[in-house]
Amino acid sequence: MTPQRMLTALLDSAEFARAYTLTSLTAVFGSFLIERLTSTLTLATIVTFLAVVGAVTLLARRAELSLLRFAPSSLLAFLLLALISALWSTDRSTTFASWITLLGYTIIAITIGHVRDTLQTVRAIGDTLRWLLGVSLALELLSGVLLDTPVRRLGIEGNLALGGPIQGIFGTRNMLGFIAVVALITFVIEWRTHSVSRGVGVASVTLGGFLALLSASPTVVVLAAGVGVATTALTIVRHTPAERRAIVQWILGAVVIAALAVAFALRHQIIRILDAGSDFSMRADLWNLLLDFSAERPLTGWGWFGPWPRGEYPFTYMNFLLEQSHRSSLNAYFDALLQLGWVGLALFVVLGGVAVVRSWLVASARRSVVYAWTPLVLVTLAVESMFESFTLTESGWVLLVLCTLRAGQSRSWRELIDAAHTGAIPTLKPEK
Structure with a gap:
């Protein structure tokens, strides 16, 4: 098998589609964390790379795509x-630079929409937000309870012991509240479709509801x-x-x-x-x-x-x-x-x-x-x-x-x- 065919087979595989989706969603929802821990240039490089990989993936799968139904x-x-x-x-x-950024996120979303069906998309978003909300809670516990000191680099004030407001790794309490509501919708759909076990479903909904409440948004x-x-x-x-x-x-x-x-x-x-x-x-x-x-x-x-x-x-x-x-x-x-x-x-x-x-x-x-x-x-x-x-x-x-x-x-x-x-x-x- 030629290298070109091997690359095409890789891009056309279900395993690659799942890995690309999880990686992209983690980068998108964790953009504030990435930018604060590294730099704006690093985030832009990651988004550009994912957009290029997404465009190549769509090109490799062009036979199964319809031009008329490619995008609204x-x-x-x-x-x-x-x-x-x-x-x-x-x-x-x-x-123009802002438009390129918008286009990059658009290509990522279009790629995910074409390589994953609705249930697979819900599962991927659920897995991503479970992890990111868990990291947010862990950092808030570390800052507000264990160390009792703010994490200035991430804007975490350490207000968990006071009942909030908290923001986790999302930059603002309003952003955390928004992400938590999207997560709750996703977690409930996962639970109702039996995509996760009852224990995972209960824990996920509890986590989302708890952070939404403590965001005080x-x-x-x-x-x-x-x-x-x-x-x-x-x-x-x-x-x-x-x-x-x-x-x-x-x-x-x-x-x-x-x-x-x-x-x-x-x-x-x-x-x-x-x-x-x-x-x-x-x-x-x-x-x-x-x-x-x-x-x-x-x-x-x-x-x-x-x-x-x-x-x-x-x-x-x-x-x-x-x-x-x-x-x-x-x-x-x-x-x-x-x-x-x-x-x-x-x-x-x-x-x-x-x-x-x-x-x-x-x-x-x-x-x-x-x-x-x-x-x-x-x-x-x-x-x-x-x-x-x-x-x-x-x-x-x-x-x-x-x-x-x-x-x-x-x-x-x-x-x-x-x-x-x-x-x-x-x-x-x-x-x-």
Whole structure:
């Protein structure tokens, strides 16, 4: 066997796909730890290497891939707009470098989405987050209980004995809370699909819930409520007879719209209940200022930068006016608006919104509970995007691309085109 065939066989093997997935997810979710223990250049090198390996893997598997179903068109349009924004950016080189970073994470997510199915993806994310959350708890125990001293390099303050807030190896308490909620969804799906033993399932859910609670993140409460409502609604739909599901779906949709309207009307009372007035007040000041700068370039935005670079206008100037040091707008929708204008915001909303609808319909019709993972994670990303910009960078972006790709593979207009070439009839039969 020639070296080329040996390489192709390796890249096409299930063992390599699993190893690549676990390695990539560890690097993505552990990016803050890698960057703090080494350097930004080291993290960039790791992401670049994984993206190149992913691209080569996809090339080796091209015979089993469909060009039409390779990636959602809205994702490709968003990437194209981010690249083109370098033409009007205040710093073209920084915009291009930020775009390369975004592309690298995108290639990693697309590769995982094509070499692993939904259950395999859930298992890989579950294994990765179990390990990373375990490391976070161990370091918090070491810092807050055994040594009673902060770990400055990782930003760990050693507050575990005080009941929090803690952040583990994820940089901020809000990021830990977000990761913990995603982990809880994943752990429950693993447990329900019997992918792990009962003991591992109980321990994993306990670990995720414990760290979510100790993160003391105000957004965790909102996330938990959003995921709880989505889970309840999806359970109702899944247990509804097939002939009545459409009516139930429309009723639930109307209820969601009404609930959002009520929540907006009572937003001040809700903030007081959450006891997060100062935190949300700070966000409101930032968002009001952001809208003023966004109005100067409403359609195109200021160019794609991802996390706010230091020394770049208007980001540094906004921080100067607020006397803050924000690295994002603390809202993914507003960041998309500021950097890519209304066009970019529309593409971002379409990318996530279409994926939610597709994955929700699939989860409603399929018997296996594993299909519930995609819509529930998408709901988590949608809610978290109202308070943080995690969805536009690193692990949040990888999760978004993974979910949109999975939703597009299960239910898409591309199935009709594929059917015309293959003679297959794309169907999604509801399971009673």
